[in-house]
Amino acid sequence: MVKCGIVGCGIIAPTHLAGYRQIPGAEVTHFCDLLSEKAVKLAENIPGAKIFTDYREMFKDPELDAVSVCTDHASHAEIVCAAINAGKHVICEKVPGRTPEDLDMMLAAAAQHPEVAVSGIFQHRFNRNNIILKELIAQNKFGKLLTVNLNFACLRTDDYYRQAAWRGTVSGEGGGVLINQAIHFLDQLRFLFGNVRRVAAISANLTHQQVIEVEDTVSFVAEFANGLFITVNSTNSASAKWRSALTICGTEMQVEFIDEKLVYLDGNDDSAVTAVRSALTDIDDQEKIHGKVYYGTGHTAQLTDFIRAIEEHRAPEVTLAEASGSAVFVHAVYAACKSGKWCDVRQFQ
Ligand SMILES: NC(=O)c1ccc[n+]([C@@H]2O[C@H](COP(=O)([O-])OP(=O)(O)OC[C@H]3O[C@@H](n4cnc5c(N)ncnc54)[C@H](O)[C@@H]3O)[C@@H](O)[C@H]2O)c1
Incomplete structure (x- = not known):
């Protein structure tokens, strides 16, 4: 035991x-x-x-x-x-x-x-759709990958930030939406597409002034080590409670997910599209969620x-080293926000 x-x-x-x-x-x-x-x-x-x-x-x-x-x-x-x-x-x-x-x-x-x-x-990473999607990408089912876009929006109210002193501070939380909520999707991107080479980013505190000293909104572009460009928008000032939208555009297929569930799929070859559709939707997830719905079953x-x-x-x-890669990604985005320049992610690795 x-x-x-x-x-x-x-x-x-x-x-x-x-x-x-x-x-x-x-x-x-x-x-x-x-x-x-x-x-x-x-x-x-x-x-x-x-x-x-x-x-x-x-x-x-x-x-x-x-x-x-x-x-x-x-x-x-x-x-x-x-x-x-x-x-x-x-x-x-x-x-x-x-x-x-x-x-x-x-x-x-x-x-x-x-x-x-x-x-x-x-x-x-333990969500079965993410595991299958990673396999499909590795098998080049989408063709040559052209662009990937991730939009994440959730709501963290002023009251949420006032409930615990560590939240919304540089010394306690280390940042805002990026390091706390959007980090799940930065990790998802690394899980699916590998390591990141460099990032250019911009951030702001749009609706939580006088309450938090960190950002509530960040947008960035990342160039991955495999040459792929990925754009990310994230905010925790939204009307949506929690919504992630991932679009992957390849030469053979385009696929879109909302909250990690397939919502759109089209491609050049009908039989290949049907096979990918059934791989990504024939999932009967019976696991119980403990906590908030968006924690998932993982x-x-x-x-x-x-x-x-x-x-x-x-x-x-x-491993800690693997998880650290996503923290490194976050730190690089913050460094890029601060400098206003491209930030090489490898400098933290
Ligand atoms: N994976 C997820 O989906 C997910 C969801 C929510 C929170 N989190 C993470 O979980 C962590 C905790 O978040 P939370 O929302 O539960 O925070 P919280 O503020 O509700 O709870 C933190 C607890 O830790 C205690 N604590 C602080 N320092 C301590 C110490 N030195 N020794 C013993 N206890 C100590 C506090 O008293 C408090 O009860 C954060 O890292 C957060 O990012 C992850």
């Missing part, structure tokens, strides 16, 4: 708890929050749960095998490094590194302890992979 602990018992923590509870061979036994009442509340139905307010004390317990880090962005690096150095397997919520320096710290600690499984949550799948990686003494599917 892999005994797991959760550090940070706020909004996302119940999604981790519910995910672990579906995994044979895993058990959540340790709960930690600076505010003990939050840890007690999360553990209310867990007999014998151990409650902590200091993660260092929790990591001293030899019975604890693995940790989910579900705290604010600024504390991720410190807690992840402490877990690794204590010999605990660790999976960290996005974003793995609020700054490039945080990332370096975490990657250095992980490199010193290869016996420990270290992963970063990007649950949309947490349970990713936590399952994390637990199996521990049992099988292998690396998890999303």
